[in-house]
Amino acid sequence: MKLYYFIFGYLNVLISGEERAEAVTALLRRGLTGKISENGILRVPFFKRKRYENALKNISHTTVRSGGLPVILLNNKRRYGIISGLILLAAIYVLTSFFVWDIRITGNEKISDTIILDELSDVGFETGNTWRSLSLGEVEGRLLEVSENIGWININRRGNVAYVTVKEKAIYKPSEEKAAFSNVVASCDAVIEEITVRSGVACVKVGDTVKAGELLISGIIPNELGGGFVGADGDVFGRVAKDITVEIERNETVMAYGEEKLYKASIKIFKLPINIFKKYGKLDNSCAIIEDVKECTLFGKYRIPIVLERLYVTEKTEVQKNYTDAELMSIASLRLAELRFIRLAEAELMKIRTDGEFTERGYRMTSYVTVLENIGETRSFTDE
Amino acid sequence: MTQKKKKEKTPISHKGVLPGFRIEADGRGNFLSVTFIGIASIKEFSNTEINLLTKRELLIVCGKKLEISVFENKTVQIQGEIEEIKFSSAKETRRNR
Numbered sequence: 001m002k003l004y005y006f007i008f009g010y011l012n013v014l015i016s017g018e019e020r021a022e023a024v025t026a027l028l029r030r031g032l033t034g035k036i037s038e039n040g041i042l043r044v045p046f047f048k049r050k051r052y053e054n055a056l057k058n059i060s061h062t063t064v065r066s067g068g069l070p071v072i073l074l075n076n077k078r079r080y081g082i083i084s085g086l087i088l089l090a091a092i093y094v095l096t097s098f099f100v101w102d103i104r105i106t107g108n109e110k111i112s113d114t115i116i117l118d119e120l121s122d123v124g125f126e127t128g129n130t131w132r133s134l135s136l137g138e139v140e141g142r143l144l145e146v147s148e149n150i151g152w153i154n155i156n157r158r159g160n161v162a163y164v165t166v167k168e169k170a171i172y173k174p175s176e177e178k179a180a181f182s183n184v185v186a187s188c189d190a191v192i193e194e195i196t197v198r199s200g201v202a203c204v205k206v207g208d209t210v211k212a213g214e215l216l217i218s219g220i221i222p223n224e225l226g227g228g229f230v231g232a233d234g235d236v237f238g239r240v241a242k243d244i245t246v247e248i249e250r251n252e253t254v255m256a257y258g259e260e261k262l263y264k265a266s267i268k269i270f271k272l273p274i275n276i277f278k279k280y281g282k283l284d285n286s287c288a289i290i291e292d293v294k295e296c297t298l299f300g301k302y303r304i305p306i307v308l309e310r311l312y313v314t315e316k317t318e319v320q321k322n323y324t325d326a327e328l329m330s331i332a333s334l335r336l337a338e339l340r341f342i343r344l345a346e347a348e349l350m351k352i353r354t355d356g357e358f359t360e361r362g363y364r365m366t367s368y369v370t371v372l373e374n375i376g377e378t379r380s381f382t383d384e
Numbered sequence: 385m386t387q388k389k390k391k392e393k394t395p396i397s398h399k400g401v402l403p404g405f406r407i408e409a410d411g412r413g414n415f416l417s418v419t420f421i422g423i424a425s426i427k428e429f430s431n432t433e434i435n436l437l438t439k440r441e442l443l444i445v446c447g448k449k450l451e452i453s454v455f456e457n458k459t460v461q462i463q464g465e466i467e468e469i470k471f472s473s474a475k476e477t478r479r480n481r
Contacts, residue, residue, distance in 0.1 A: 021429040027454045028423060035453040038431045038464070 009046025009068030016040065019059045026055045046070050099270045100129045101160040102303045108166050111149045116166060119147050127305045128271035131157065181229040182380040184217035186210045190238025190375045200232030201225070210238065216376055229381070236376040239350065242369050244343055246335045248328050250362040251320065257288060258315040268307040288316045328363035329356060336365050347371035416466040418445070423460045426452070434462055444470040 015023045020040055027034050032055055036042045042061075044052045046068055073083060103120065105113045120126060123142040125134060136155045143153055152167040184200065192208045200217040204210055219232040265277040289311060296306040323331065336354070351370040356363060420436055420443065427435035427442070431450055436443040450464035 017430065021426040021435070024429060024452055024454055024460070025425040028425065028458060028460065031456050033453075033455050035451065036429070037451050038449045 005043065005045070006068050009070035010066065011044045011046060011049055011063050012065040012067075013042045013044055013052070013056070013061050014040055014064045015042055015056075015059065015061045019061075023056055023059050023061070026059065027052075030055045096270075097160055098130050098132065099160065099305065100125075100127050100131065100134075100162055101305050103127060103162045103164055105164045105166065108168060111166075111168055115149065116164070119143060119150070120164070122146065125155075125162075127303070128268075131160075136162075180231055180380075181219050182231045182378050183215055183219045184232045184234055184236065184376040185379050186212055186214045186216055186236070186238070187375050187377040188212050188238075188240055190240045192216075192236065192238050193372055194237040195234065196236075197232075197234040199230050200234065202234070204236075210375075219381065231380075232378070234376060235374055237372055238375040240347075240371055240373055240375065242343070242371065243366055244336065244339055244369065245364060245366040246332055246339060247359070247364045248323070248332045248335070248362045250323055250328065252323065253318050254321045255316050256319040258317075260290060260312040260314045262310060263289075263313040264309075264311040266309050268309060270305045273309075286315060286317070287313050289313055323362070325358070325363075328358075329365075332356060332363050332365040336367055340367055340369070344369065344371060347373035415464070416447075417461060417463045418466060418469070419459060419461045421457070421459050423458050426460075436460060440473065442472050444468075444472070446470070 015036065017040060020036060023042065024036060030051070032048070032052060034042050034044065034052070041064070042052075046066070047070070076082060103117060103126070105116050108116060117126070120139070120143065123139055123146065125139045125143075136157065140153050140155055143150060149168055150166050151169040154165045156163045156165075189211050190209075192204050192206050192210060195202055195204065195206060195216070197217055200219050201221060203215045203218050210216065216236045217232040217234045219230050221228045221230060261279075262277065263279050264275070266273045266275045268274075290313075292310045292312065294308045294310075296304050296308070298304055349369060349371055352367055353369075354365065354367045356365040358364075420438075422438050423436050424439060425437045427437055429435075429452060432446065432448060434445045434450055434452060436445070445462050445466060446468040447464050447466040450462060450466070453461040453463070455461065
């Protein structure tokens with residue numbers, strides 16, 4: 001009851017001793033509720049004070065005290081700033097408590113937060129959603145049905161933040177189906193560095209030089225070892241020499257971009273966009289559009305549901321580029337490095353030598369590499 | 385011409401209230417809380433004595449530190465160190481006076 005009186009306000013009315021009985025009778029007859037304490041104080045709800053005044057008009061009484069939120073607001077009614085600020089604050093708090101402010105994810109090791117957030121968004125759960133429109137149990141169920149990455153999920157709400165705990169699916173790769181009877185042959189020319197046989201009979205040893213297609217592990221078991229046919233299996237690592245080449249032409253058509261100009265800026269609070277700036281006009285194919293999205297955070301750690309989106313426009317034109325010698329060498333070097341990274345992703349680099357030469361058309365750069373890689377390739381008997 | 389019926393404000397109806405009274409005691413040691421239903425008016429009210437009138441009876445509640453709460457439907461609750469509750473007919477009381 002104390003909270004009720006604080007929120008809705010009250011007046012403490014003192015009734016003199018002789019008239020207390022009359023006061024109680026007056027309240028009784030009018031259907032009003034109230035309590036008169038031993039010292040004659042009647043507590044009257046603030047919003048009903050007029051009714052009580054009417055009931056007690058023939059009885060002498062004095063207001064000794066008033067309190068509660070409405071009374072405070074009434075006493076400070078000229079302080080418009082404070083009142084409107086308080087009301088605005090209360091309204092903002094109440095409204096924002098309807099929405100999901102942030103989603104925090106724990107339990108993921110290999111899968112990034114971004115992927116999990118995208119999957120949650122696909123099943124209709126993201127910052128800016130209203131809590132009322134969500135059933136957390138349903139979201140969990142739907143995500144488990146459609147996700148290829150998550151094996152278990154639990155979503156808890158604390159305040160306006162959703163705490164999501166996940167367990168990733170253990171990825172099981174069944175061994176590739178092998179032909180019942182097969183051999184392992186060399187995929188390229190190499191010098192054998194290491195050989196591990198899991199099934200079959202080794203036909204080469206460390207140090208041997210093999211050609212592409214040569215038998216490395218046989219699926220035919222000799223009679224002295226029991227005889228029969230198997231699917232040969234094993235790892236054969238060989239030292240392989242490779243060339244990786246790039247050629248850059250001196251005259252090339254490239255895309256040139258002009259200065260970036262701001263085309264549109266908006267702030268999204270929860271999901272509500274507020275446009276700050278927009279330049280009107282048509283965008284055509286001669287323009288490139290760059291989108292810059294920044295999420296706001298508190299102390300660089302906690303996301304808040306305010307996103308700044310900016311759209312930039314830049315003119316693009318095709319330009320005939322005539323490279324100088326230095327530019328040719330620089331571009332060739334960069335492209336060659338990219339190509340090496342891709343081609344040698346699963347190999348161990350042992351030796352590298354890079355050469356370049358100017359040609360009629362431009363510049364050619366070649367890397368001569370020696371790598372250690374698995375050269376074994378399964379080939380079934382029927383393929384041969 | 386159709387006549388418009390005016391809605392008359394009817395006073396608060398007490399028809400639903402049972403005649404007579406009921407006592408419900410909620411005792412916590414020395415402190416009692418007694419509820420009376422069907423009270424028409426209060427004749428006297430002080431810290432030591434409260435006189436309640438129903439249609440036919442007069443109830444006298446004696447004690448110390450008495451407080452009174454009024455509820456809807458002619459319900460009154462008295463709290464305090466209640467020592468005595470006396471009943472007498474309202475007619476007799478009027479005759480004695």
